[in-house]
Each structure stands twice: as C-alpha cells, then as structure tokens.
Amino acid sequence: MPKTKVKLALVKVQHVAKLAGLVLTKDEEIKLPTQLTQIIDYVNKLNIVKTDKVKPTNQVTNLQNRFREDIIKPSLPQKDVLLNVKESHNGYFKIKAIF
Amino acid sequence: MVILRLRQFFKIISMEVDQLTIKETLEGFRKKQFSLMELLKSYYEKTKKVNSELNAFLTIKEFGPIVENGPLLGIPVALKDIYITEEMRTTAGSKVLSNYIPSYNATVVDRLFKSGVVIVGKTNLDAWAHGSSGENSDFGPAKNPWNLDFVPGGSSSGSAVAVAAGLCLAATGTDTGGSIRLPASFCNIVGLKPTYGRVSRYGIIAMASSLDSIGHFTKTVFDSALILNITAGYDRYDATTVNVTVPDYTKNIQKGIKGIKVGIPKEYFSVGIEPQVKELVINALKKMETLGAIITEVTLPHTEYALAVYYIIQPAEVSSNLARYDGIRYGNDRSFFGPEARRRIILGTYTLSAGYYDAYYLKAMKVRTLLREDFNNAFDKVDVLIAPVSPTLPFKLGEKTNDPLSMYLSDVYTVTMNLVGVPSLAIPCGFAHGLPVGLQIIGPRFSEELLFQVGHAYQQVTDWHKKYPKL
Numbered sequence: 001m002p003k004t005k006v007k008l009a010l011v012k013v014q015h016v017a018k019l020a021g022l023v024l025t026k027d028e029e030i031k032l033p034t035q036l037t038q039i040i041d042y043v044n045k046l047n048i049v050k051t052d053k054v055k056p057t058n059q060v061t062n063l064q065n066r067f068r069e070d071i072i073k074p075s076l077p078q079k080d081v082l083l084n085v086k087e088s089h090n091g092y093f094k095i096k097a098i099f
Numbered sequence: 100m101v102i103l104r105l106r107q108f109f110k111i112i113s114m115e116v117d118q119l120t121i122k123e124t125l126e127g128f129r130k131k132q133f134s135l136m137e138l139l140k141s142y143y144e145k146t147k148k149v150n151s152e153l154n155a156f157l158t159i160k161e162f163g164p165i166v167e168n169g170p171l172l173g174i175p176v177a178l179k180d181i182y183i184t185e186e187m188r189t190t191a192g193s194k195v196l197s198n199y200i201p202s203y204n205a206t207v208v209d210r211l212f213k214s215g216v217v218i219v220g221k222t223n224l225d226a227w228a229h230g231s232s233g234e235n236s237d238f239g240p241a242k243n244p245w246n247l248d249f250v251p252g253g254s255s256s257g258s259a260v261a262v263a264a265g266l267c268l269a270a271t272g273t274d275t276g277g278s279i280r281l282p283a284s285f286c287n288i289v290g291l292k293p294t295y296g297r298v299s300r301y302g303i304i305a306m307a308s309s310l311d312s313i314g315h316f317t318k319t320v321f322d323s324a325l326i327l328n329i330t331a332g333y334d335r336y337d338a339t340t341v342n343v344t345v346p347d348y349t350k351n352i353q354k355g356i357k358g359i360k361v362g363i364p365k366e367y368f369s370v371g372i373e374p375q376v377k378e379l380v381i382n383a384l385k386k387m388e389t390l391g392a393i394i395t396e397v398t399l400p401h402t403e404y405a406l407a408v409y410y411i412i413q414p415a416e417v418s419s420n421l422a423r424y425d426g427i428r429y430g431n432d433r434s435f436f437g438p439e440a441r442r443r444i445i446l447g448t449y450t451l452s453a454g455y456y457d458a459y460y461l462k463a464m465k466v467r468t469l470l471r472e473d474f475n476n477a478f479d480k481v482d483v484l485i486a487p488v489s490p491t492l493p494f495k496l497g498e499k500t501n502d503p504l505s506m507y508l509s510d511v512y513t514v515t516m517n518l519v520g521v522p523s524l525a526i527p528c529g530f531a532h533g534l535p536v537g538l539q540i541i542g543p544r545f546s547e548e549l550l551f552q553v554g555h556a557y558q559q560v561t562d563w564h565k566k567y568p569k570l
Contacts, residue, residue: 013445020418020448021425021433022441036446038504043407043459049466056464057471059309059339060520060544061296066338080202084429095427 007037116141117265118567121174121322124268128173135165135173139217142175146219146266149570154241155260158188158221169215171329177261177270180221181228181304182208187218191304192254193226194237195424195435205302206334207271207313214329219267222257226437227421228273228306230254231281231509234500235439242496243285244568245534249493252282255316259286262316264570269326273303274312276409277488277513280525283316284488284537287527287566289554290316291323294544295520296341298327299334307416310409310517319564320526320554324348327547343545351548356556357391359549362481366402367512372490375531380487380538383528383557387485390556397481399473402515404466409514410507411450411463418447442503467518474519474543483553484541487512488525492534516541524550527563535563 010033017024024032078091087094116138119127127133143161150156157180165173183189183201190196204212212218225235233256234240241256243249244264251260255272259282262270272279274292283290291314298313305311313330317323328349333342363384368377388394421444426432436444450459477484490511499506516523516539523541530536540550558564 012449016449016452017441017445019452020422020444022436022444023434028438028441032442032445035442035503036449039410039446039507040449042504043411043463046404046407046411046462046466049401049404049469051462051465051469054465054468056461057467057518058464060471060518061339061341063296063339063341068335076202081428083202084199085427093427 008033008040117145119268120319121171121268121317121325122319124174125171138173139175139219142219142266149264149266152242152247153244153260153264154223154239155257155264155266156220157190157192157223157238157257160187160218160220163218165217166213166215169213171211171325172215174216174269175219175267176211176216177220177222177258177267178208178218179224179255179258179270179272181224181273182271183302183304184208184218184221187221189221189304190238191227192224192236192238193435193437193440194431195433196430198431199429203302206299206336207330208302210329211271216269222255222261222270224256224258225254225439227304227417227440228254228275228278229417229439229443231277231506232494232496232499233257233282234496235437237437240496243493244570245287245493248495249534250285250496252285252489252493254278255282258316259283259288259290262286262288262318263568265567268317269322270316272314272316273306274314274517275306275310276413276517277510279314279316280488280513280523280537280539281509283525284527285493285535287535287537287563287568288316288318289320289323289527289564290314290525291327291547292516292523293327293331293547294522295517296339297522297545297547298330299337299340301334301336305420307413308420309416310413312517320524320551320558321349321352323524324352324551346548348548348551352551352555354552355390356387356553359392359483359553360481361387361392361394361553362397362477362484363394364399364402364477364484364486365396366399367486371511372487373492376487376490376492376536379529379531379536380485383538384485386560387553387557390560392553395481397477397484399477399515401466401469401473405470405515405518406507406511408463408466408470408518409510411459412467412518414443414447415451415460416447418444418451439503470515471519474521478543482542483546483549486539486541488537488539489513492531492536513539520544522547522550524554526554526557528561529563530566
C-alpha cells in the first residue's frame with residue numbers, strides 16, 4: 001500500500017473528480033486534498049497486517065451462481081419509466097449528443 | 100356535551116397512545132379501547148405539532164392506503180426516505196432526488212403494506228445514508244428528542260427520532276456501518292441490523308452493496324421480532340437474499356438466557372471508550388449474569404483494522420453505486436451532490452483507480468477475511484457477543500462536522516458486523532448526563548431468534564426502554 005505522508009496533490013484530486021463526473025468547488029480545492037490525505041493515512045494502517053496467504057472476501061453469504069428461469073415477464077410501462085425525465089421524445093429518453 | 104366528551108377522549112388518547120408498543124396497540128384494538136382512525140389521527144396530530152422542531156419527517160402522510168386485514172393492521176410505521184415508494188417522493192436525503200417519484204415499491208415496503216401497517220411518512224437521513232449524526236441531510240439535521248442540541252445519530256436519524264418521540268410505532272432503517280444501531284443507541288430505542296441476506300435490499304437505494312443491511316427501529320425487542328416476521332425472507336428480486344426458513348421470531352422469545360454463553364470482546368472496552376458508557380454496559384452484563392447467562396472474555400484480534408477496511412470498501416462501493424445518478428432518467432444532475440457524498444465518491448474513485456486497486460480494495464478484502472475468522476473463532480466459544488454501540492455519548496450538533504475522520508470514528512464499534520455479515524441488535528442500557536446509552540448483542544449469521552431472546556430477557560428486568568423524552 002502506497003505511503004501518502006505527502007499530501008495528495010490538488011491536480012490528482014481534480015483528475016479523480018473528473019473521472020467521477022464531478023467538478024470541484026473552490027472550497028473543495030482547498031479542503032479536500034488535506035481531508036483525503038488524512039483518511040488515506042488512516043487506512044494505510046492496514047499495511048502492517050500480513051495477508052500474503054489470505055483470500056479476499058468479496059461477499060459474506062457464500063452463495064454462488066444464482067440463476068433463475070429465463071422467463072419474460074411484463075416490465076414497467078413506458079409511461080412509468082419516463083415519469084421522472086426532464087425531456088422525452090416519442091417515448092424515448094432525450095439526452096445531449098455525446099459525440 | 101357529546102363533543103366535549105369526545106374531546107376529552109381524544110386528549111386521553113393523545114397523551115397515552117404514543118407510549119404504547121406495537122403489541123399493546125394491537126391489544127388496544129382488540130379490546131376496542133380505541134379505533135384505528137382515532138389512533139392514526141392522534142399520531143398524525145402529534146407529528147404535525149412537533150416535526151418542525153425535530154425535523155424527523157421529510158414527508159408526512161395523514162392517512163396512507165389501508166389493507167383490510169393483516170397481523171399488524173393499523174400500526175403506524177415510518178420509512179427511511181431511502182426506501183422507494185410508489186407515487187410517493189423518495190429523496191435519499193439528497194437534493195439530487197428532491198423531485199423523484201418512484202414507480203414501484205421496495206419489496207420490504209410491499210411486505211409491510213400487506214401486513215396491514217399504515218405508512219405515515221418518509222423520514223430524514225444523512226444524504227445517501229452517509230453519516231453518523233444525521234447532519235449530512237440536504238434537508239437539515241434531525242434533532243435528538245432527549246436534548247435538541249444533540250445529534251440523534253445517523254444515518255437513519257429521522258426514523259430513530261420518530262420512534263423515540265412517539266410519532267410512530269416502528270420505522271425502517273438501513274445499516275451499512277452502524278446506521279441503525281448508532282441512532283437507536285443515541286435515542287434510547289431498539290434497532291436491529293439483520294444478517295446480510297436476511298431481508299431484501301430490492302428497491303432500497305444502494306449505498307455499499309456488500310454491506311447494506313435492511314432493518315428497523317422499535318420501542319421493544321418483542322416489537323422488533325414482530326417486524327422481522329414480516330420483512331425477512333427470500334426475494335427473487337435480490338439474489339443476495341438467502342433461502343433460509345423464516346421462523347416466528349416471537350415464538351421462543353420468552354425462553355430466557357439461563358446457560359447462554361455471552362462473550363465480551365475485550366477490544367470493545369479498551370481505548371477511546373468513555374467511562375460512563377463502559378460502566379453502563381458492564382452493569383447490563385452483570386444483570387444478565389443474574390439471569391443465568393455465563394459471561395466470558397473473548398478476543399477479536401483484528402478489531403483495530405476494521406474501520407480502515409470499512410473506509411476503503413464502503414466509499415469504493417459508494418462511488419460505483421452513485422455513478423448511476425446522471426439526471427437523465429430521474430433526479431437532478433451530479434452538481435447537486437452534497438459535500439459528504441462528493442468526498443466519498445472521490446475517495447472511492449481514487450482507491451479503485453488504476454494502480455491503486457490491489458493496494459487498497461484488494462488488501463481491504465483480505466483483512467475482511469481475517470475479521471470474519473475472528474468472529475468464527477469467537478462463536479466457537481460463545482453463543483453471542485455483547486459490546487457498546489458507540490464509544491461515546493451522543494455528541495452536540497456541529498461538533499464533528501468539520502472533521503470527517505473524527506465523524507467516521509463514531510462507527511468504530513459497529514462497522515465490523517457489516518464487514519462480517521452477522522446480525523446485531525442494539526438495545527438501551529441506561530443514561531449518562533441525561534443522554535441514552537445502548538449496547539449491542541451480536542450473534543452468528545441467521546441467529547436473530549437468539550438475539551431477540553437475549554434482548555427480551557434483559558428488557559423484562561429493566562425499564563430503560565420505557566423512558567420517553569419530554570417534548
């Protein structure tokens with residue numbers, strides 16, 4: 001686990017925010033690098049735990065490969081699905097062009 | 100004259116009805132001491148009166164639809180506003196969903212409705228269930244009914260306040276790292292975090308999918324069992340629900356605790372615990388000993404790493420679950436996320452990003468395995484574990500809002516059960532400086548019946564749970 005006694009660089013935080021579809025506020029640009037560094041320093045305490053031979057726990061139920069019959073059932077009516085959209089067109093979602 | 104009598108009658112109801120439990124209310128209906136409409140009206144009027152001060156509810160309903168029959172017919176229940184409800188606004192406490200009207204019900208909502216309960220409203224919470232105090236709500240914090248300057252605990256803040264203040268008889272919550280147990284403890288009520296997979300998560304807005312547990316608040320352990328009877332069980336819409344028989348959780352509740360082995364995990368009574376909290380939990384253990392429980396010390400050696408594991412896994416899963424909020428299909432765009440959600444999304448995106456996954460997420464999942472082994476080893480020796488819910492008393496509003504890490508430390512005694520997937524029942528065990536303190540009874544997976552048995556036995560010989568805040 002990387003040591004981050006050094007404060008996380010603002011440019012790094014901005015990059016991660018961009019990956020997550022967020023734009024930092026002025027206040028966050030000041031506070032977040034320090035706050036995140038504190039939290040990451042705290043979680044870095046896991047470095048001292050030996051885990052070379054330990055398998056990871058992804059889930060706790062021990063259930064595996066749950067399948068169900070592939071039977072088509074009625075889904076929500078189009079009208080209900082579009083209930084909360086700001087804009088729709090001919091029963092479709094209307095969004096901005098992405099290219 | 101008739102009108103006068105009616106008024107007096109209503110007065111009597113509104114003074115006493117809100118101190119009844121579910122069990123007593125159902126008896127009241129049977130004996131015709133009050134009618135369903137009288138009861139609901141009295142709850143509605145009280146809620147209208149006190150909600151502006153407590154901020155427990157985000158949506159109040161006078162009369163929801165009522166079914167004709169059911170084991171809990173007429174029982175007023177509030178839903179944490181993260182349970183989606185058909186045609187009823189669901190916000191998750193966030194401005195992102197300030198105008199979201201779902202088109203279907205969560206499985207648990209459907210099950211409760213069919214059991215006869217009346218949904219009386221949607222309760223306040225830390226936005227997206229992120230928080231330990233209720234202060235991260237985008238709609239203002241709920242207040243602790245025992246002292247309005249103090250936090251009620253979070254994230255299921257409004258649900259805990261609504262039950263503690265006598266505004267409903269039960270309320271639903273979600274517990275991803277303590278979000279039911281902590282507010283239950285801070286508000287002097289009973290809170291159940293069931294086994295992961297016991298209750299369906301379908302239709303409940305996801306926070307951290309490998310940790311989210313669906314539970315509830317009540318005034319007594321018996322009432323908690325009554326609600327789990329309804330909510331537990333396999334759901335075809337949630338593949339993590341386990342097909343394990345749902346017993347009648349009230350059937351063996353009277354059995355007592357003679358001969359039951361109770362383990363005290365020593366790590367939960369050491370560093371950072373306030374002396375008053377420790378004393379009250381020890382007193383409760385002594386009480387249980389007089390009832391015939393066998394108390395022994397056990398060790399959960401990896402306890403000190405649990406919070407670090409949690410603060411890797413949880414924000415990572417949060418960042419993934421909150422990626423779907425784009426404002427296209429419902430809700431507002433991502434600029435509406437509040438500061439705590441943004442902090443967790445960024446933290447989670449960071450630990451999952453290229454080059455860091457193995458160092459953080461994978462490492463955390465490995466230590467999670469060690470935590471599970473700790474609990475398996477402990478449950479080889481004892482039937483249940485008992486520990487405090489929180490190392491501290493409830494804290495003041497504003498006390499921790501500028502220091503996220505110190506806020507996160509409030510969950511130090513609760514997150515491990517989520518990582519391990521075991522059930523835990525929080526119950527009141529006393530007061531210090533006029534503020535409530537709770538303990539938690541933890542058992543192996545699917546041992547809810549035993550937890551109720553232990554909690555119920557304790558509540559038969561104590562009356563902490565019968566104390567109500569003055570409003």
